[in-house]
Amino acid sequence: MxxxxxxxxxxxxxxxxxxxxxxxxxxxxxxxxxxxxxxxxxxxxxxxxxxxxxxxxxxxxxxxxxxxxxxxxxxxxxxxxxxVNFGLAGKVSRLDDIKRIFVQFKTEGQCQNLLAQLLNAEIITTSSNMISVEKLRDGQAGDAAIMPQSQLDVADFPFKLPNVADQTxxxxxxxxxxxxxAALKVPAQPVEDETVSFKSALFITPPTEEVGVLYQILSYFAKTHLNLVTIMSMPTRQKIGIYSFYIEISGTLKQRAILFETLSRMADSYTIHPLGIYAL
Known part of the structure; x- marks a missing residue:
């Protein structure tokens, strides 16, 4: 496996x-x-x-x-x-000497305070923090990389700066x-402890954009006392103005039946794309 x-x-x-x-x-x-x-x-x-x-x-x-x-x-x-924490290493003697810096695409958004200091450095985006490390190893004088703090501890570069994330x-x-x-029904396996918390994720897409559509969607969960912990709007890419809503719901496993009954009713009016349910 x-x-x-x-x-x-x-x-x-x-x-x-x-x-x-x-x-x-x-x-x-x-x-x-x-x-x-x-x-x-x-x-x-x-x-x-x-x-x-x-x-x-x-x-x-x-x-x-x-x-x-x-x-x-x-x-x-x-x-x-x-x-998650990060350090910076480079083939330089000081921060101002950095000409290029390799940064993973999500890491960049977590180290903005540091990157704002590197006004003359070219930021090169990578797909992985470890690829940033590899590119620095294969790079030239003036290169630097932001990497996991654990890698900074074992890296062999002349310049190191720990704890460069905006928050520790x-x-x-x-x-x-x-x-x-994922199925739109209660899982068949029995639950020993129904007080255990669950999380469920799904996308809900209304057929059209209209005033109050989000309020209507949220009201289904409010009426059944299901707790929404996340809601994000995403374009459907099919038509401007029509959005799909990414939602995460939490509760106890005793509420699983209520959740799926609610989603079944909603499926009459909305497109439901379930992503599963799991114990926390």
């Missing part, structure tokens, strides 16, 4: 995968490293699982992941959150998923 994650070893995705396996041990599973998040998704086999970042504490939701989930037939089976108490949340469609 393969667990597809963004690689190489040492990324925050790798740390998240290992934390998930510590909390939820799976026999005979190998971590399958991929170079991009698209490759991670494509690599997930029918009997395997994958991991994608969904939200960062400083930089918000990961748009690329939401766009993938909007059209993907997947079932989320869990989530895991890991602390930064975290990223990842989802773990299977590549199979």
């Amino acid at each position: 393969k667990f597809s994650v963004l690689g190489p070893a040492g990324t925050f995705a790798d740390a998240a995968a290992r934390k998930y396996l510590t909390l939820h041990p799976i026999d005979n599973i190998d971590i399958d490293y991929r170079n991009t998040f698209d490759q991670v998704y494509e690599a997930v086999t029918p009997d395997g699982i994958g991991l994608l970042p969904i939200e960062n504490q400083l930089d918000g939701f990961v748009l690329a992941t939401l766009q993938r989930l909007q059209v993907a037939d997947i079932t989320e089976i869990g989530e895991v959150t890991v602390p 108490d930064n975290n990223t949340r990842f989802i773990i998923f299977k590549k199979q469609p």
Whole structure:
């Protein structure tokens, strides 16, 4: 069984995968490293699982992941959150000497205070923090990279600057998923403790844009006392002005039947794209 994650070893995705396996041990599973998040998704086999970042504490939701989930037939089976901190290393003697800096696309949004100081540096975006490290190793004088703090501790470069994130108490949340469609019905397996909390994610798309459409959608959940923890609007790409709403709902497993009854009623008026339900 393969667990597809963004690689190489040492990324925050790798740390998240290992934390998930510590909390939820799976026999005979190998971590399958991929170079991009698209490759991670494509690599997930029918009997395997994958991991994608969904939200960062400083930089918000990961748009690329939401766009993938909007059209993907997947079932989320869990989530895991890991602390995120960064350091800077470079082939320079001081910060002002940096001419090029390699930064992963989400890392850039979490290190704005540092990057604002590098007025003369060219920012080169990468798909992985570890790729940033590799590009620095293969680079030239004047190059630098922002990398996981753990990599800074073992990096061999003349200039190092620790703790360069805009906040030190930064975290990223990842989802773990299977590549199979989620069902709009209560899972068949029994639950030993119905007081355990759950989270469920889905997209809801109204057929047209009209005054009060979001209020109408939210009222379904308010009337049944289901707790909405996230709501994001996403363009459907089919017509300007028509949006799909990414929603995350939490509750206790005792409320699962209420959730799916509510979604079944909503399916008469809206397009429901479920992404799964899992215990927290």
